[in-house]
Amino acid sequence: MSQIAQQVFNALQLGSFYALIALGYSMVYSILMLFNFAHGDVFMVATYIGYFVAVGLLGLVAASMLPLPSWALFVLTLVLTMFLASFVGILVELVAYRPLRDAPRASAAITGLMVGIFMETGVLALLGASRKDFPALIPPQTFQLGPIYVTNLKILTLGMTLLLLVLLYLLIHHTKLGMAMRAMSFDYAVVPLLGIPMNTVISFTFALGSALAGAAGILYGMSYPVLDPYMGVIIGWKAFVAAILGGRGSIFGAVVGGFMLGAIEILVAATMPSTMRDLIAYSIVLLILTFRPYGLFGEEYSARLRL
Amino acid sequence: MSISVSSTPFRRSLRSKLQALRDVPVGSWFLGAALAVLLEWYIGPALAYALGLGQIPAIFGLSLILKKPWLIPSVLLYLVLIYGLPLAVMARLSAGLIRRLEARLSTGVYVGLHLVLLFFLLWAWSSADDYRLLVIRLLAINILATMSLNIVNGWMGEFSVSVAGFMAVGAYVSSVLMVWGFVNDDVFGPPVFPPQLAPMAFPIVLVIAGAVTAFSALAVAIPSFRTRGDYLAIITLAYVFIVRSFFENMEFIGGPRGFMNQPEVAGFPMVFFWTVFGIWVMRNYVTSILGKATNAVRDNESAAEMMTINTRAVKITAFLTHAFWAGVAGGLYAHVIGYINPATFDIRRSAEILGMLYLGGLNSITGSLLGPVLFMFLSEVLRPFQLLKWLVIPVILIYAMIRRPRGLMGFQELRIPFLERRRIAREEEKLHGAAGD
Amino acid sequence: MSSPQLVVENLEVYYGNIRAVHGISFHVNKGEIVAIIGANGAGKTSTLRAISRWMVKVGPKTRMTFEGHDLLRYPPHKVVSELGISHVPEGRRIFGNLTVWENLMLATYARKDRHNLKRDFDMVFDLFPRLAERRNQKAGTLSGGEQQMLAVARALITGRRMMLLDEPSMGLAPLLMQEMFAALRQINREGTTILLVEQNAHMALKFAHRGYVLETGNLVLEGLTMDLLQNPRVKEAYLGG
Amino acid sequence: MRRWLLVLALLLGLVLAAGCGGQATPTQAPEQETAAETQQETAKEEAQPAEQAKEIVLTIGFTESRTGRLEVSSGRQAKGLRLWMKHINEAGGIKLSDGTVVKFKEASYDDESSKDRVQELYTKLITEDKADFLISPYSSGLTDAAAVIAEQYGKVMLTTGAASDKTYQKGLTQVFQIYTPASRYLTGAIDLLLTTDPNLKKVAFVYEQAKFSTTVVEAAKTYAEEKGLEIVLFEGYPSDTTDFGPFINKIVQSGAEAVLGGGHFQDGTTFARQLYEKQAPVKAVVLLVAPPEPEFAELGDAALGVTGPSQWEPQVKYTPEAAKELGIEWYGPTNEEFVQAYKAEYNEEPSYHSAGGYAAGLILEYAIKKADSVDPAKVKEALDNTDVLTFFGRTKFDTSPESHGLQIGHEMVYIQWQKDDQGNLVKQVVWPKEAATAEFIYPMR
C-alpha cells in the first residue's frame, strides 16, 4: 500500500514536468495548428536561464546585498526565469514560424527542429562542455507522511504545478488576451475582424508556453540537478507525446496526458522489469491512439482550447 | 558602375558559353567527369603533392579550404586542372557524338548506359580514397531512406517520423541473419552456410529484412486508416521508441551493447545497385496509377474514395513500401558500418533524414537525391568548423525552408532533356496515331 | 456629405490565380444603407473582404479610401480598430467556445474609448434583449438567429463608423429576420453606415437605399433600390437568367 | 565518328580499370607515396647514421565528442592527450638510437557522439590525414565502431575511455586497451565490501541500460554470486531516467544492504541524490563513472559516503619504488607532476579520463621508444610486450589470440566521498589497501 502511495507521488512529480511542458505544445497547437518542435529546447534554454538567475541571486544573497529567505528567493527566481524564458519563445516564433505562416506545416516543423539544434549547439558553444549543477534554492528536507517519504521538493513541484495551472486557467478565462487565445483556437481567421492583432496573440501564446517551460525548468533543475544542453530533447519529445495523448490543442488534455504519461512510465518501471519501460509505455500510447484516434480529449479535426 | 558596363560584353560571352554548356547532353557530362576521375587517378596525387596539398583533396578540397585558408589558390588550381577543364572540354567535345548516339539508342539502353557510366565513375572516384568510399556509401543509404520516406511524407502527405525505427528493424534482421549464416560468432556459433556464399546471399537477406520491416510497419499502417496528421505522427514516433526499447531488451543480440561482426558484403557495387534498384522501383510505383493514388489521398481523401480508390490499400502499400526500403537501407547501413546498437537508430536519425527530405523537396525523386547530397555535402565540408558546424547547418536549413517552404525541388522533377524529347516525341506520335485513325 | 465615406475603384480580387472580382468601382456615402446583390459566386463576399482587408489579395490597380484614408495601408485589425469598420462575416463566425458576454468583451479588445463601453453594451442589449438573457451561455449553444444577433452585436461594439454585413439573413426564420432588419435599421439611424451583401434580393432591396448588382465579378447594374426592384434585368442577373 | 568511338571505348575501358582496380587496392597511389617517403627517410637514416638527426613527425589521429551527449568526459580525455603531446614535443621528442627524433602532431575531428561519424572520421584520419597511430574516441560504443576501421586498415589504436571487454573478443589484433576492462570494474568493490563486512549478504544492482554499464554489472553479478552474495535486485534503467523513485522503492523493499550500479555521470548523480533524499537505508552505494568526477561534490551531503570505481585518482601513489617491487619498469612523470602540469595547463582538476588520455599517449611513446622505430609492426610488437608502471598504474596487454589487446595489468581504485576535519567534502581512495588514503566508511551514513 505504502509502495503504491509512494509511486503515486513519484508519478505526480514526473507528470508535473510533462504536463507543464506539454502545455506549451498544446497552446501553440490550438491556435496555430502547429507543433513547436523547438519547445523541448526552449525548456532546456529556460532551465539554463533559471540556473543563471538562481546563481546570480544566490550570489547577491551571499554578498548580503539581498536579504531574502529561501522561499522568497525561490519565488523570485521562478518569476524572473519565467519572465526571461518567455522571450525565448517569442524569439523562436519570430525566427522559425512567422516567416512560414503560410507554408506547409511540415516545413515549419523542420525549421522548429533546426532551431532546436541551433539552441542546443549554441548553449554548448557559449557555456562550454562543463556541466552545470543547479543550486539548491531550498534546502532539501524529507517528511514522513505515515508510511511514505516525501521530499519538500516533490510537494513544491506538485504545489507549484497546481498553482500555475490555476493561474493559467484564470489568465485564459479572465483576461482579454486569454479570451483572444481561446477565440483564436476556435476560429483562427476571424480574430483580426475584432480588431485584435493576431501576431500579438501568437507571441503571447508562445511566451506563455515558454514561461511554463521555464517554471518546469526551475522545478526540474531543483529535482534533478545536472543540466546539459541535450536535456530538452528526450523530455521534449515525451511531453509532445503527452500533449497528443491528451488530445491536441486541449489544455485539459495536455495536463491529463502529462500526468498519465508520468504515471505509465513510473508504474511500468515499478512493477515490471524497468528496461521494458519505453517498450510498454509507448505500446500503450500506440494502442490508445489506435483506438482513440484523436487522443483522450481531442475532437476529430478540430482544436478547441478548453479547461 | 563603370565596371558593370565594361563587363557586360564579357558577361554576355560568358553567358553564351554557359548556354552552350547547358545544351550539352548528360552523357557528355558523365564522359567529362570520367576524364576528370581518370586524371585524378593517374596524375591527381602528383599534382596535389606539387601544389602543396599533400594528397588529393577528398571532397573537392572544400573542407581543406576551411581548415587551411592559405591553400585556397592551390585547391582552386587543382579543381580547375583536374575537374573543371577536363570536364568542360570533354563535355563540349563529346556533345556531338553523344547526340548522335542518342538518336540511335532506345530509351532503356540509353539510360542503362548512363547508369553503368555513373557507376564506374563514382566507383573510380570514390576508390581513390576510402573516406570518399565510405561517405558515398552512406550517402547512397541516406538517399534510399529519404526516397522511401518521401513516399509517405511527400506523395501521401503524412508526417511520419518512424524511418529510424524501420532502419533499425532492417539493420538488426539482416545482421542477425548474416552473422548466423555466414560468420563464426560467439553468439550464434559457427556459420550455417559456407562464408563464401555471403555476398550471394546478402541480397536475399536484404529482401527478407525489408519484408520483416514492412510487416512490423503494419503497427503504424493500420492506425493510419482512422488517423491522419499529427496523431499519426505520434504513432510513428511511438514506433521509434518501441523499436529501440525492443532491441535494448533483446539480450541475446547484445541488448544495449549492440551487435557486431557483420560480414563485409556491402561494398560500393552492392550499395549502388540497391540504391538504384530501390529508386527505380519506387519511381515506378509513384508514377503508376496505383502509386499516384497516394497523391489523391493526400490532396483529397474523400474524393479519392469516390473515384473508386481503395484508400486503405493505398495507405498500407505506401507505408509498407516506405518500411521495406527503409529496412533495406538499414540492412545496408549495418553492413557498411559493421557495428550497430539500438542507440544508433534514435529519433535524431529520423530528424536528420527528415531534414534531408524537406531540404530536397517533397513529392520529388530529384529532391530525394538532392536533399541527402546537399545535406551530407554540407555536413562533410563544414566539418572543420567543429562545434560551429551545428550552428551553421541549422541556419542554412532554416533559410532554405523560409525561401523555399516546399524544399528545393518540392513538387518538381529535374527534366533531363533527352528523356523530355523522347516523351514529347512519344506524345506526338500518339497524337498522330489518333489523328490517323 | 460632399465626398463619399467609402470609395472603391477598380477592385480586383484574386484567389491564387483565379480572379473573383474583375475591377469594379463603387462608393458608399455616410449614413447610407447600400446593398450588393448577386448570385452565388458573383464576388460579393470577396468585395466585402477586400474592404476589410481580410483573407483576400487585391490586384495592383485597386484603390480604396475610407474617409480619406488609404485602406490598402491598414492591416486587417487596424481597419477595425483605427478606422471603425466592422465586418460581420458570412456564416456568423462567432466564437462558440466563449460565452456571449466573452464574445462581446473580446470585441472591446482594441477600443480606446473605455468610457463609452457601458453605453454601447446597454445599446446592444437594448437592441437584442435575448442576448442579455443569455449572456453567460456558451455562444455555440445559441440558435442560428441568436448567433447572427451576436455577430451583429459584436460588430457594433468593435466599430461604429461603417458596418459590412455578409448575408445577415441567411438561415434565419422570417420572424427573426424581421427583428434583425429592424435592429439594423435602428443602428443605421444612429449613424452607422451599412454595406450589406445579400443573396436574398427582395429582402436586401427593400431594406437598402441604394444597390449594386454583381454578376460573376462584374458590376452590371446600380441605382436606387426602388428602381432596381422594378428592373427586370435584376431578376435575370440574380435568378440566373 | 569511328575515331570518336575509339576514344570513347578507350576512356570507358580506363574508367572501368580504375574502378575495378580501385576496389582491390584502395588509396594505392597516395599511400604508396607517403609510405615510400617514410621508408626512404628511414633508409637514409639507417644508411648514414652519422649525419644530422632527422626529425619525423607522427600524426596521432583521434576524434572527440564536442557535440552530443558524451562531450564532457571526451573533452577531458582529449585534454589529457594533448597535454602529453605538448610535453613530449617540448621535451624534444623521442630520440631513437639512430638519432631520429620523433615528434607528434594531432589530427582530430568532432565525432558528434555518433557511430557513423566515428567510422567516417577514422577512415578520414587514416586515408586523408595519414594518421600513423590512432587513439580511440570516448565511450565503448564509439570505440567499437572505430575499432572496426582501425582493424580494417591495420592501424595500431590505443583505446582509452572505453572499458568494454567484448571489443577484444572479436579477434582484433591492432587495438590495445588502456583502461581496466568493464568485467573488473566492480569486482574490487565486492572485495572491498566483503573485507569490510563479512556478514554482508544482500546486494542490489541498479544500472544504466547502456553498453558499458551492462557489461560491468553482468560481470560483477557473476563475481558476486561466486562470492556467495545474494542478488536481491538486478535492474536496468533507460539512459534518460530522471526519476529513480521506482528503483529506490524496489531497493528498499528488497532489503538490499549495498547498491551497486549507475551508468554515466548524469544518471549517477541524480540516482545518488535521490537515494539520499529518500533516505534509502543502505549501507553502501557504489556507482560507476559519476563519483570520481570532481563535480560530484556539488551534490553536497548527498555525495557523502558514495563510493565509486576509478581508473585513476590524483591521490593514488604509484611510484618508481612500487615498480621496482613489482619487478617492472617505471616510465613517465609521477602523479604529482602530471596533476600539477594538468592544473597549470587547464586550470581544473584532472579526472581519470584526463589521465587516461595522457596515459594512452605515454604508452605509445613508451612503445615507440622500446621498438626503437616508428614502424607500426615493430611498435605493435613492443606494445604486445609492454609491462610497465606509470603514474596511471600498471599496463600490460593480453596477447592471446582470443582476447588480444585486453588490458590485464591495470587495476581499479575505489574512492569514497568523505568529510575532512574542516567538514569539507573530499574524495578519498579506500581500495586497494596499498593505495588507500583513508579508511572505508561503512555503513556510509
Next chain:
Amino acid sequence: MALLEIEGLTHWFGGLRAVYNFHTRIEPGEIRGLIGPNGAGKTTIFNLVTGYYRPTEGRIVFLGRDITGKRPNEIGKLGISRTFQNLRLWTHLTALENIMLAYYGQIRYGLIGAFFNTRRRQEEEARIEVEAMDLMRMLEIETYAHRVVSGLPYGIQRKVEIARALATKPKLLLLDEPTAGMSPAEMLETMEFIQFVRERFNLTIWLIEHRMKFVMNLCNWIQVLNFGEVIAEGPPDVIRDHPDVVRAYLGEMVEI
C-alpha cells in the same frame, strides 16, 4: 427496375436532424433535380448515397443491390459517381492525371506491375491514357491535359471534375451544384453539356442546383428539400408555382 431506390432515409448529426424520412425512386435515363435553400440537407443526401455517411435509418438500393453502409470506393465501383460542391480535384496533379486516377478501380496489373513497370502495366496505362484523352477531347478540355489543375480556370476545373467522375464509368452521376460560380452564359453552356454527356454516356443524372432556370429546363422531376424534409416534388412547372417552394427558396417577402 428502378436504378436507385431510397426508402426512409434519415440522418442525424449529433443532436441535429439533417435528413428526415427521405424517399425517392430514380429510373434509368432521368435527369433528376434536388433543390432547396442552403443547409436544407441536399448534400447530406448525396453523401449518404455515396457512402460518406452511414445513415441513421433507411435503405439505399442501387440496381437491386442494397448499398447502405458500403464504403465510397465500393459504391463508386458499382456505378455511382459524383462531383462536389466545392471542387475536390487533386490540386497538385495535372488534369490528365486527375482523370487517369479515376480509372483506379479498373486497374488489373497489381502491385507487381506497379513496382517493376511490367509490359502489362505499360499497356494498361497507355490504354487508360488514350481513354482519358478521348474523354477530355470529348469535353473539349484536352488542351489543358498536362497542366496542373490548381492553375486552371474555374470552368475548366468543373469540367475536369465531371470528366473525372465519368472516368469511373458510372451509371448514375450525382452533380452537386454544377453551375456554382458560373455566369448565365456559362450556365447555358453547362446545361447543354450535361444533356450531351447524358446522351453520350447513357447516364442517369441527379443534380443539386440553386438556379431555378437551370433546374427547370433540365430536369424532368424535381424534389424540394427544406430542413431535411421534402416539401414538394413534381415536374418543373408544378414546382415553379408551388408557394412553399417560392417561399423557401426565393427568399421571404418580408415587410420591414
